Amino acid sequence: MSDRIFGVFGVLLAIGFAIAASQIKESFLSDAVGPKAFPYIIATVLGLSSAVMALRPDPEPIWPPFAQFAEIMAAAVVMILYAQLLPEIGFVIATAFAAAYLSWRLGSGIIGACLTGVGTSVGIYVVFHLVLGLSLARGPLGF
Amino acid sequence: MDTFSNLADGFAIALTWQNIGLALLGCFLGTIMGALPGLGPSNGVAILIPLAFTLGLAATPSLILLTSVYYGAMYGGRISSILLNIPGDEPAMMTCLDGYPMAQKGYAGEALSLSGIASFVGAFFATWGLIFLAPQLVKIALLFGPAEYFALFALAFMTLGGVSSTNQAKSAFAAALGLGLAMIGVDSQTGVPRFTFGEVHLYDGLDFLVAIVGLFALSEVFIFLENRHGKSDAKGKKLVIGRLTPPLSMLKACTPTMLRSSFVGFIAGVLPGAGASLGSFLSYSLEKRMVDKDKSFGTGDPRGVAAPEAGNNAAAGGALVPMLALGVPGSGTTAVLLAVLLSLNITPGPLLFANNPDVVWGLIAALFIANFMLLALNIPMVGLFTRLLLVPPRVLMPVVAMVSFVGIYGISGSSFDLLVMIGFGLMGWILRKFDVPLVPIILGTLLGNTMENNLRRAITIENGDWWTLIDSPLAIGLWIVAIIGFILPLIFGRKVKSGMQRRDEEGALTD
Numbered sequence: 001m002s003d004r005i006f007g008v009f010g011v012l013l014a015i016g017f018a019i020a021a022s023q024i025k026e027s028f029l030s031d032a033v034g035p036k037a038f039p040y041i042i043a044t045v046l047g048l049s050s051a052v053m054a055l056r057p058d059p060e061p062i063w064p065p066f067a068q069f070a071e072i073m074a075a076a077v078v079m080i081l082y083a084q085l086l087p088e089i090g091f092v093i094a095t096a097f098a099a100a101y102l103s104w105r106l107g108s109g110i111i112g113a114c115l116t117g118v119g120t121s122v123g124i125y126v127v128f129h130l131v132l133g134l135s136l137a138r139g140p141l142g143f
Numbered sequence: 144m145d146t147f148s149n150l151a152d153g154f155a156i157a158l159t160w161q162n163i164g165l166a167l168l169g170c171f172l173g174t175i176m177g178a179l180p181g182l183g184p185s186n187g188v189a190i191l192i193p194l195a196f197t198l199g200l201a202a203t204p205s206l207i208l209l210t211s212v213y214y215g216a217m218y219g220g221r222i223s224s225i226l227l228n229i230p231g232d233e234p235a236m237m238t239c240l241d242g243y244p245m246a247q248k249g250y251a252g253e254a255l256s257l258s259g260i261a262s263f264v265g266a267f268f269a270t271w272g273l274i275f276l277a278p279q280l281v282k283i284a285l286l287f288g289p290a291e292y293f294a295l296f297a298l299a300f301m302t303l304g305g306v307s308s309t310n311q312a313k314s315a316f317a318a319a320l321g322l323g324l325a326m327i328g329v330d331s332q333t334g335v336p337r338f339t340f341g342e343v344h345l346y347d348g349l350d351f352l353v354a355i356v357g358l359f360a361l362s363e364v365f366i367f368l369e370n371r372h373g374k375s376d377a378k379g380k381k382l383v384i385g386r387l388t389p390p391l392s393m394l395k396a397c398t399p400t401m402l403r404s405s406f407v408g409f410i411a412g413v414l415p416g417a418g419a420s421l422g423s424f425l426s427y428s429l430e431k432r433m434v435d436k437d438k439s440f441g442t443g444d445p446r447g448v449a450a451p452e453a454g455n456n457a458a459a460g461g462a463l464v465p466m467l468a469l470g471v472p473g474s475g476t477t478a479v480l481l482a483v484l485l486s487l488n489i490t491p492g493p494l495l496f497a498n499n500p501d502v503v504w505g506l507i508a509a510l511f512i513a514n515f516m517l518l519a520l521n522i523p524m525v526g527l528f529t530r531l532l533l534v535p536p537r538v539l540m541p542v543v544a545m546v547s548f549v550g551i552y553g554i555s556g557s558s559f560d561l562l563v564m565i566g567f568g569l570m571g572w573i574l575r576k577f578d579v580p581l582v583p584i585i586l587g588t589l590l591g592n593t594m595e596n597n598l599r600r601a602i603t604i605e606n607g608d609w610w611t612l613i614d615s616p617l618a619i620g621l622w623i624v625a626i627i628g629f630i631l632p633l634i635f636g637r638k639v640k641s642g643m644q645r646r647d648e649e650g651a652l653t654d
Contacts, residue, residue, distance in 0.1 A: 006577055010316060017323055020338055027333040032607035033599040035330040035337060042326065046319035052312035061576045068369050075368050076569055079361075079544075083561035086552065095548075099541040102364070106371050106537035120542050124549055134197055134553050 003057030010050025018043035075105060090139015091129075096121035146274060153504030156203060157512055165200075165208040166509055170516045173215020177222075178528050179539065180229045182363070184216035184459075184476040185582075189359040190543065192483050193352050193550030202487045203502055207509040209483050210463075213476055214266060214510065217419065217459045218517050221258045221452055222528055226251060234419035234455035237427045241440060241447030248443050252525075257389040257445055258452040259521040261401050263514060265453035268405040269412065269460025270510045273467075276413065277496070277503075280468035284493040289601035290612050294621035296594040299471040302415040302628035303583050311633055313579045321587015322594070324349055331592060332599060344559045351482055351588045353551055353560050357567025358581050359479075360547045365572040367540045387522060389445070397449040400430050408454035412461020415473045415628065422458025423451035460510070467491050467503060471590075475582040482589055 021039035063069075082098040100117025108116060128134040156162070176187030188209050195205040220235030225242035238258060245254040287295065300318040327338045328348025339345040404426035411422035430450040431440045440447045459476075466477040470492035484491050489502060496503055521528075551564050571581055598612075605611040613619055 003577065014319075017338075024330075024337050025335050027335050030333050031599055032603045035333050035335055038595040038598060039323070039326050039337070042319050042322045045315055046323060049312045049315035049319060053310075053316065056312070058310055058313075058578060061578065063576070064369050071368055072365050072569075072572065075365065076565055079548075079565045079568075080562060082548070083558045083565065086548075086558060086561070091549075095545050098548075099545050102368075102541040102544055103537050105368060106540055107535075108537045112537075116538050116541055120545050123542075124545060128194070128549055128553075132198055134194075134549070135556070136549065137552065137556075 001057070002060055002063070004054045007050045007052070007054025007057070010053060011047050014043045014047030014050060017046060071105060075102065078102070086137045088139070090141060091136040092121050092125050093139060093141075094137070095124065146278070149500060149504045150274065150508065152501070153506075153508035154511075156501055156505035157207060157508035162204055162207050162505075162509065163512065165204055166211045166513050167516055169208045169211025170215040170513050170520055173212035173217075174219035174222075174517065174520060174528055175531055176212065177216030177219025177235075178532055179219075179534070180223055180227075182539075182543065183220070183233060184213055185479050186359045186363060186543075187212050187216050188476060188479045188483070189355045190547055190550065192479070192486065193356065193554050194546075195483070196352070196486055197550065197553035202489055202499075203505040205483065205487060206502065206506050207513075209480065210506060210510060211513040211516075213480060214456075214459065214513050215517055216476075217266070217456050218259065218262045218521055219528065220455075221262065222255065222525065223532055225254045225258065225448070226529060226532065234423050234458070235451075236420070237423045237451035237455075238448060240427070240451075241442070241444050244441070244443035245445065245448060250443070252387045253389045253393065253445070254448050255525050256387050256522050257393060257397065258448050259518060259525070260389070260394065261397070261404075261449040261452040262456040262521070263518040264401045265405045265408055265456035265458075266460055266510075266514045266517075268402075269409045269457040270507065270514065272409045272413075272457075273460055273464050273510075274507060277464050277468045280464060281493045281496050284469050286617060287493075288615070289597040289604070290614065291618045291621060292597040293594060293601060293612060294618045294625065295469060295471055296590055296597070298621050298625035298628065299415060299473070299590070300583060300586065301625040303473075303580075303586060310578065311629060313577070314583055317574070317579050317581065317583035318587050321584035321589075322591040323587070324354065324584070325351075325588045325591020326595075331596065344557070348592075349563065349588065350555070350560060351585070352486060352554065353564045354567050354588050355479060355482055355585055356547045356551055357564040358571040358584060360543055361564060361568025362571030362575060362581075364540050364544045365568060366575065367536050369572075371536070387525065393445050397446050400434065400446045400449050401453040403433075404430060404450040404453035405457040408457030409461040411454070412458030412473070413464045415465065415471075415624075419455040419458040419462065419474060419476075422461070423455035426454030427451045463510075467495065467506075468493070470495075470593075472586065475585070478582055478586045478589065482585070485589060 018040060021036050021043060024035050026034055026036070078098060078101050082094055086094045096117040099120040100113045103116035104110065104113035125136065129136050172191070173187060176182045177184060191209060191212055195208055200208065217234065220230060221238045221242065224230045224235040224238040225246050228239050228243040230236040230239055242254050242258065245251070303314065303318070325348070327345055329336050329346050336346055407426045407429055408422035411425055412419065427447065427450050430446055434446060435444070462472070462474045462477045466472040466481055470481070470490060472478040472481045481491065489495065489499060548561060551560055574581060601611055602609060613622060
């Protein structure tokens with residue numbers, strides 16, 4: 001069933017891709033093929049392969065129970081927050097929190113997670129910024 | 144001979160203190176990444192590309208670093224196969240079959256050192272193969288026009304799923320998805336924006352490094368988050384290594400096996416759609432059929448350890464041939480290495496050999512150096528690597544995630560790229576659930592624009608005649624190979640796959 005849904009989604013994606021391709025404004029200076037032709041070919045392959053998937057599905061994949069699904073979403077949210085806050089609060093603090101969170105969710109205890117977080121953050125800062133001179137996001141505290 | 148003077152020049156380039164240091168670092172990191180379950184060669188190289196890039200290394204040093212990682216990961220994969228019966232990466236799967244039983248019988252040290260030597264032999268001969276075969280392939284590639292290149296790209300996509308692919312629809316879907324993603328951005332020929340939806344950040348197109356790191360490294364983190372309850376850590380097992388040198392008689396018995404397997408692996412690496420996993424599978428099966436008279440394969444026969452290791456390392460070298468000579472990678476990791484070249488503004492292919500011989504020969508010399516270093520690292524220091532195996536994922540994975548973020552942020556300094564990377568990470572996780580291969584997506588984003596340019600150039604030269612695509616015998620030949628390569632797995636895919644799995648079960652049963 002999953003494959004059928006995925007296949008239908010793929011067909012819709014292909015149609016959407018083709019529509020978006022048809023919206024491309026052609027320049028007055030165009031080559032013989034133009035910017036639309038190759039996207040149409042891609043949309044065709046995408047649509048056909050999705051249709052095959054929908055019609056001949058593989059055995060059902062093992063979906064995680066809701067709790068683990070939420071786990072992954074939560075991790076993604078933390079990463080998104082990390083990406084947004086990185087320029088605001090600086091590399092070291094943001095990274096320590098993000099790494100500690102991931103470590104906690106992967107099964108560390110609270111103290112272990114904090115140590116992993118701080119260790120990862122300071123370790124990366126020392127190796128990549130202080131030793132190798134890579135510029136990392138600078139926060140209000142200067143690191 | 145010309146080849147040897149080129150090679151000597153290559154050694155002159157590679158033998159600087161900086162390059163030797165980078166090769167050593169790469170070998171060390173690569174072995175670790177190969178050994179740790181969950182971080183394979185593609186992941187390892189993917190995480191390190193942005194770093195090599197942002198550190199401002201020149202082309203040859205970055206290549207030396209990353210190919211050392213690549214070779215190192217091929218060596219490292221065997222360590223966890225032998226000690227824990229968990230393949231560190233996919234090509235090392237076959238090494239479990241005889242390596243783990245050997246370790247259980249108390250010959251772990253012998254198995255490790257023997258497989259180290261087998262890896263060396265495989266990689267050594269494959270590098271020689273690369274030296275002699277790549278220039279020949281370049282001569283053929285010089286005959287290619289845009290139409291032939293378009294056919295060649297199509298061939299690469301159609302065979303990438305490999306002979307063991309069970310669902311070609313999913314491979315095709317992945318390739319189309321990757322190509323579609325490559326279309327995002329301003330069209331290079333006419334200057335009109337495509338699929339940008341007015342978002343200025345997308346005008347430059349998606350950075351393929353962002354896609355690679357997201358799809359490979361971050362999706363791995365998500366997989367670990369999902370599975371953390373099910374998987375047991377590698378802890379609690381006592382690792383007895385024993386003596387670290389194989390007896391001479393064992394080496395002698397394995398020498399013909401190693402040589403045959405190197406040859407088979409190299410061929411498997413060069414051919415499109417085979418790659419290292421198939422290389423080790425084929426060499427193991429062949430050896431089993433040829434020398435296994437007393438049915439000792441699967442119960443800890445040293446030859447069963449030597450064969451797949453020589454095979455997969457030879458395949459790793461072989462896979463570099465089409466990547467360097469044609470610019471078309473045949474496997475996941477070489478696709479990632481292609482990304483390295485492209486991000487350094489080097490276009491592989493025949494012109495690379497003519498215009499940047501220093502890069503090519505420096506790289507080849509570096510492969511030899513890395514290979515000797517790996518042998519030196521892997522025999523006496525294997526104990527260190529086995530201890531690193533005990534780093535639990537709950538410490539390792541946050542580090543992997545954060546290093547990925549640092550690398551991508553270092554390139555562009557924009558949060559937008561990080562968000563795109565997270566998006567790719569989630570997409571990678573979902574696609575893995577559906578068993579959709581990720582490598583064609585990467586290859587699509589890498590080659591999409593070049594492929595389109597070749598198509599448009601070919602047709603523009605012929606004033607809009609699409610039949611030019613199948614006009615020359617060379618192009619027709621390439622299309623035929625592509626179609627056969629696409630159809631063959633439909634017939635044999637399940638058979639090969641079940642062959643691989645059955646052997647896996649056999650190995651499990653004999654424990």
